[in-house]
Amino acid sequence: MMAGEEAFKEISQQEFLAGVREALGVTGDRLTPSPHSEPKRESATHGEYVRETQARLASRRMELVEQMDKMATTANWRVRRAIGEEEAIAQIAAIVEEVGAEEVALTDHSVLRRLSLAGELQERGVEVVVATTAEFDSRAAMHEQVNHCKLGITGVDYALAETGSCVLLPRRGVSRVVSLLPEYHLAVVDASQIVENFEELMALRRSSFLDDGKLSSYMSIVTGPSRTGDIEQTIVIGAHGPRQVHMLIVDI
C-alpha cells in the first residue's frame, strides 16, 4: 500500500448527505420527500394492475403481434413468425442454416426448453452449447465457448411493441452473454410476452419488485443489432454485439 492511500479516508454517506442537505438549504434530517409530482401505484394495488394489464394485452394479442412485427422490423430485426412448436423449430433450424452456424449457443430459457430446442438442433447435426456454468469449469471458459459460437439463441421475457425490442432477464440458466458475444442472435418471442409500451413494461417490473422486495440483477432491452455511428456519423451495423439479429414470434 502506498503512503497517500493509507491516509485517504472515504467520506461517509452521512457526511456526504449533510453536504447535499446544506446545499439544498434543508435543515436537520429529512425523512420523507415532498410528494412526487407523478403519483405512483402503491404495492397494494399492484397485483390488480398486473392482472388488468395481462388481461388487456391478452385480448389484443393479434394486434400486438402485428405491431411487434412492424416495429421490430423497423429496428432491423429480421422477423419471422411461426404457429405451433413444430413450425417454430423448423423456422429456427432454417435460420441456423441460413447464417451458417455450426456451433450454436443457447440459454436454458423456458421458452427454448418447451421447444426442446437443444435436442432438436443436435438431431439436425448442429453443435449446441448450453451456456450454463454447470456445464463448464469456470465462467471464463463458458464465455470463451460462447464467444466461439456464430449464433446465440435466447428466449425473451418480454417483448416491447412500442419500439420492437426484446427484454431479457438473465438469471439461473440464462446467461447474459448469449445475446451479446456471437455474431448472430436469434430471439424467440412467445406472442404472449408482448407488451405494448414502456409504461406497461416498467410497471410490470416495478410490481415484481414490490412483490419480491428485489429486482433481478440485470435487465437488458435490446432493440436491433449492435451499431455505432462514431466514425463520421456513418452507421455501421455490428459494433461490439451481434451484427445480425433475428426474431421469431411464436404463437403456440
Next chain:
Amino acid sequence: MNEDIKASLFVTCLVDQFYPQVGESVVSVLRRQGVRVDFPIDQTCCGQPAFNSGYHTEAKKIARQVLKLLANSEYVVVPSGSCATMLRVFYPELFEDEPEMAEAARELSRRVYEFSEFVVKVLGVTNVGAEASGRVTYHAACHLLRELGVNREPLELLENVDGIEFAPLRGNVACCGFGGTFAVKMASISEAMLEEKLSEIEDTGADTVVACDMSCLMHIGGALSRRRASARTMHLAELLANGKAAADGR
C-alpha cells in the same frame, strides 16, 4: 377601427438614433388602423446592453425609469422583438429580489407587445392594405421567436402585402449571430454565423430581407453592404407602411 385603443410607442434606442423611419412607419401603420399613438418623450433605451452583459446595477436603474415612464400606458408597442423581450421577460427576472419592483415589472409585461404581435393579436388585423414589389424573405429574430413565441404574426402580415413574392429562408430558425454584445465580444464566431445566414439569404434570391428587429437587420445589412450585395434590409413596419393607403378603411 380601433379608435378606443391607445398605444405608447417604445421606439428603442437603435431606431431612435439610426433608423427613425422605422418609428415613423410604425406610427403610420398604427394610425391608419385608428390607434391613438403617443410617444413618452423621456424614453431612451431599455437597458438590454447592460443586462445582457451582466451589469444588473446599471440595467436596473434604467429599468426603473422605463417602468415609471410606461406606468400609465394602456399598451406599449415595441418595434423590436429583443427590446420587447427585455421589457416583458427580463424586467421581471431582473427584479427577482425586489418583490415590489418585480410586481410592477410583471404588470408592465402584460401590456407590452412587439409591433407585429400588437397588430395581429390586439388589433386583430392581418391585412393592413400594404403594397410593395420584389422578392421578400423573412428572418425570424431569435428573441421574437423564442422568448415571445411570435412567428405566425409577421408571416401573416407579410402574406397580405400585395405585389410581393415571398421566399422563405432555409433553416429560418438559426440566429444571425448578432446577440447584442456577442457580436463584438466573440466577433469571429458571430461572423461565422452571419456568413451562414447570408448564404441562406442569397439562396432565396430575395432583394429584400424583412425582420422585426433592427439589431438583426443592422447586423445582416452591415454585411450585405460590406459585400456590396444588392439585397436590402427592411423592418416589417416599413414594408407595411408602404400602403395603398388607409383608403379602404379596414
Next chain:
Amino acid sequence: MDVKTAQFKRNAEAALADEQIQQSLTRAIHHFDEARDIAIREFTPERWEELRERGRTIKDHTVANLDYYLELLSKRVAEAGGVVHFARDAEEVRQIMLRLARSRGIKSAVKSKSMISEEVGLNHALEEAGVEVTETDLGEYIIQLADETPFHIIAPAMHKSKEQVSDLFVEHLDEPREEGITELAGVARRVLRPKFLAADMGISGANFAVAETGTIVLVTNEGNGSLCTSVPRIHVALMGMEKIVPDIEDMAVFLRLLARAATGQRLSTYTTFITGPRRAEDEDGPEEFHLVIVDNGRSRLLRDAALREALRCIRCGACLNICPVYRKVGGHAYGWVYSGPIGAVVTPVMVGLEEAKDLPFASSLCGACRDVCPVKIDIPHLLLKLRHMIVEEKPSKHKNSPLAERLLIHGYYLTVRDRRTFALAHRAGSIALRAFACGGRVRSFPIPPLSGWTRKRDFPALAPKTFHQIWQERLSKE
C-alpha cells in the same frame, strides 16, 4: 481532465480556422439534427411537449429531494449486494478507484462511456497505477488512442475523419491498414473483443440511477456497456449525484426522451438495468458491484435556486447540435468535459467562474437550445444569470470584467439615463462616426468594441434626425 476553459476565445479562433473541424461539424451536425427531427415528429407536438414536461417535473422533484433519494438509492444498492462510495471531488474519485484496483489486484479494465471519468481524469490515474484501461465505446477508443478529450457528449470522436482514424489504428494497433468505415469498426471489434473477455474490471457511467430499486441504467448502441458490466468480475459504475429518478416507472419517460433527443432513435440498441452484482444463482455477471456517487462541483449548482435547473440535464447532446456557436467552434474550444450550451452553464460553476468566465458569453442567447432540450432547461436565462454573477458577484464585484468594458457600460448608462444626454450623444456620435463614414456607412472603425464589428460588417451612420426630433417636429402634431 485538464481545465483549459480560460482560453475559449483562442481555442475558438483555432477551430474556426481548422478546415477539417469545420467539415466534420457540418457533416455530423446535419446528421444529428435531421435524425432528431424525424424521431420527434413521430409524436404529435403535444405528446412530445407532455413528455418533456414530465421529464422536467420528475427531475425537478428528484433534485429538490436529492438527499432523500440518494439515501434511498444507497440503501437499495446495498440491499442488492452492491457497495456504495461517495466522492466529493475528482481526487476522491481517483483514490476510491485506485484503492479498489489495488486491493483487488486489477490488471486490466474495460470502460464503457463515463463523463465522470473524463471529469476526474480517471484513465491516466489508473494507468499510472499500472492498470491497463481500455475505452470500448468506439468514439472514446479513438480519442483514447489519440490522447484527446471528447469533442461531443455523445459523439466523442466527431471531429476525426476516417482517414485520421485509419492512421491512428495503424500507429497504435498491430493491424493492417483499413480505409473504409465498416472495416475500421471491424478492427475495433476484433481488437477489443479479447480485452472484454480478459478484463478484471468493468467501469461504466450511469445514464440514470433508480432510487427505489437501487438500479443503474446504461444506454449504449454498440453493446459495449452490456459487455463491460457482464463479463469482468468487478463492475464499478460512476455517477454524478444528480442522475437519480425515483422509480423505474419514470424510465418510461426518460428513455423516450433520451434516445430521440440524442440520436433520433426510438430507443438506443442496448438499455441495461443493473441492480447489484450477480446473484448467487446467476450464470454470469460481476461478483462485486460498486457505485461511486460523485459531487465534483454539482452541489454548487444545487446551492443556487436558479442554476439548480442545470442538474436536470440528461446529457443527450441535443443542445450542442442545435447551437450555432457549437456548430462553428466544436467541443474542444470549451476546454473541459462539457461543451456547447450546457457546457457553458455547468463548466463555469464546476471548475470555477474565474477559470471559465468567457463561456457564459459564448452565446448569442438565441434560445435554440432551450427549444430542443428534452428536459426544458432554460439555458439562455441561466447564461444570463452567470454573466451577472461573473460581473457583479464573484469573487468581488467587478473583478472579473475588464476595466474597459466596465467603463463602456458605465458610459452607456450615463448616456441613456437622460434623454438630453442621449440627444447630445447623437450629435457627438454623428460627428465622430462621420469621420469614419463613407457613403452613409462606416467601413472601419479603429476603436473597440466597434472595431470588432467593422471587421466584416459595415456600421450604419447615425440618422440625420432622431425619432425624438421627428416626433416633436412633426408626428406629434399630425
